[in-house]
Amino acid sequence: MKTDSGSPALSPVCDLCGKAAVFLDRIRNRHLCAAHFIDDVEERVRRTIQEYAMVQPGDRFAVALSGGKDSTVLLHLLRRLMPGADLVAVTVDEGIDGYREATLRSAGANTRRLGIEHSTISFLEMYGKTLDEIVREHQDRACGICGILRRKAMNTLARRVGAAKLATGHNLDDESQSVLMNWLRGDRERILRRPEEFGGQGFIPRVKPLMEIPEKEVALYGILNGLFVELPECPYMHSALRSEVRGILTSLERGHPGTMRRVVEGQARLSQHLLAVPRAARPLRACERCGDPSTARLCQACRLLHTGAGSETIVSLDR
Amino acid sequence: MKIHLQDGTSRAFKGGPATVSQVLLSLGVNPVEVIVSRDGKVIPEDTFLGPDDVIRIIRVSHGG
Numbered sequence: 166m167k168t169d170s171g172s173p174a175l176s177p178v179c180d181l182c183g184k185a186a187v188f189l190d191r192i193r194n195r196h197l198c199a200a201h202f203i204d205d206v207e208e209r210v211r212r213t214i215q216e217y218a219m220v221q222p223g224d225r226f227a228v229a230l231s232g233g234k235d236s237t238v239l240l241h242l243l244r245r246l247m248p249g250a251d252l253v254a255v256t257v258d259e260g261i262d263g264y265r266e267a268t269l270r271s272a273g274a275n276t277r278r279l280g281i282e283h284s285t286i287s288f289l290e291m292y293g294k295t296l297d298e299i300v301r302e303h304q305d306r307a308c309g310i311c312g313i314l315r316r317k318a319m320n321t322l323a324r325r326v327g328a329a330k331l332a333t334g335h336n337l338d339d340e341s342q343s344v345l346m347n348w349l350r351g352d353r354e355r356i357l358r359r360p361e362e363f364g365g366q367g368f369i370p371r372v373k374p375l376m377e378i379p380e381k382e383v384a385l386y387g388i389l390n391g392l393f394v395e396l397p398e399c400p401y402m403h404s405a406l407r408s409e410v411r412g413i414l415t416s417l418e419r420g421h422p423g424t425m426r427r428v429v430e431g432q433a434r435l436s437q438h439l440l441a442v443p444r445a446a447r448p449l450r451a452c453e454r455c456g457d458p459s460t461a462r463l464c465q466a467c468r469l470l471h472t473g474a475g476s477e478t479i480v481s482l483d484r
Numbered sequence: 485m486k487i488h489l490q491d492g493t494s495r496a497f498k499g500g501p502a503t504v505s506q507v508l509l510s511l512g513v514n515p516v517e518v519i520v521s522r523d524g525k526v527i528p529e530d531t532f533l534g535p536d537d538v539i540r541i542i543r544v545s546h547g548g
């Protein structure tokens with residue numbers, strides 16, 4: 166380890182320029198200073214956007230902006246990497262008391278600072294109730310219910326603003342958690358999902374430019390660029406399976422650097438392999454209640470909200 | 485050494501020379517889940533800390 170000998174404590178220095186390091190890359194076994202760390206993250210995101218052909222000329226891009234660190238970093242990165250792109254930030258206000266107010270303020274402040282158009286939709290407007298009201302009797306399944314309703318709301322808003330693509334701030338940790346959760350639930354549909362089915366059939370195509378960046382590096386990029394504001398945690402976070410899976414994966418990542426990347430790459434290889442397997446397409450039709458694309462008589466959100474509203478429906482959807 | 489934890493509380497660390505990682509693990513914190521700063525500057529997890537250092541732990545994991 167190179168160190169800065171002038172410091173009272175032994176402080177590592179950047180392997181590229183000798184300045185004080187801010188980050189130890191445990192996979193590539195090197196230290197980076199702030200400037201080289203920022204360059205490295207931006208280059209990797211640029212490569213991801215190119216490799217997956219996420220941007221086509223003339224695309225109007227909706228950026229899902231919750232106001233938290235991931236989506237805030239995503240918005241700044243897209244503006245920096247694609248200065249001429251037609252970006253519009255879209256925010257869903259689920260109605261989570263004591264949590265969403267602060268993140269909504271953060272979202273508004275960032276879009277004003279960047280001069281980016283910003284549009285918001287709420288669960289109250291979409292469904293007539295806040296998430297707090299919807300999950301009052303089902304708090305242990307709040308994340309699953311919120312995910313279904315938020316996706317529908319986000320898709321509605323993205324269509325409303327005329328977007329061709331929806332960019333979300335999912336990072337490597339999120340992606341690896343989703344893969345492991347699908348296996349833990351025995352969710353054959355999602356495990357065997359083909360590349361063209363990602364994001365949901367009939368929905369505005371979603372892209373994830375941060376999907377190869379670990380959460381810690383997204384946060385560090387935010388801190389180094391003055392974007393990181395400590396915000397309250399979602400009150401439903403700890404009730405979710407995701408919270409336990411997060412702990413398992415970060416523990417494995419600590420002992421075996423690169424675990425999260427390998428989990429995601431393994432799933433991607435499986436998805437690519439499935440391209441060669443013939444499969445009858447499931448025909449899409451319009452949901453009988455809302456008209457959104459659906460493979461069943463009612464879309465997931467309408468089944469959740471309108472068929473018996475009781476626990477059975479919610480349990481079956483949230484697995 | 486003084487440590488400001490992510491929940492707003494503070495603790496003293498009394499022991500021999502230790503790296504950021506070793507201090508975090510002694511507190512039951514996984515270094516993968518946090519960023520640490522000293523005097524307002526972010527430092528890597530293999531930085532050796534001195535007895536007079538004051539560090540702050542910033543949690544990176546965030547739901548929602």
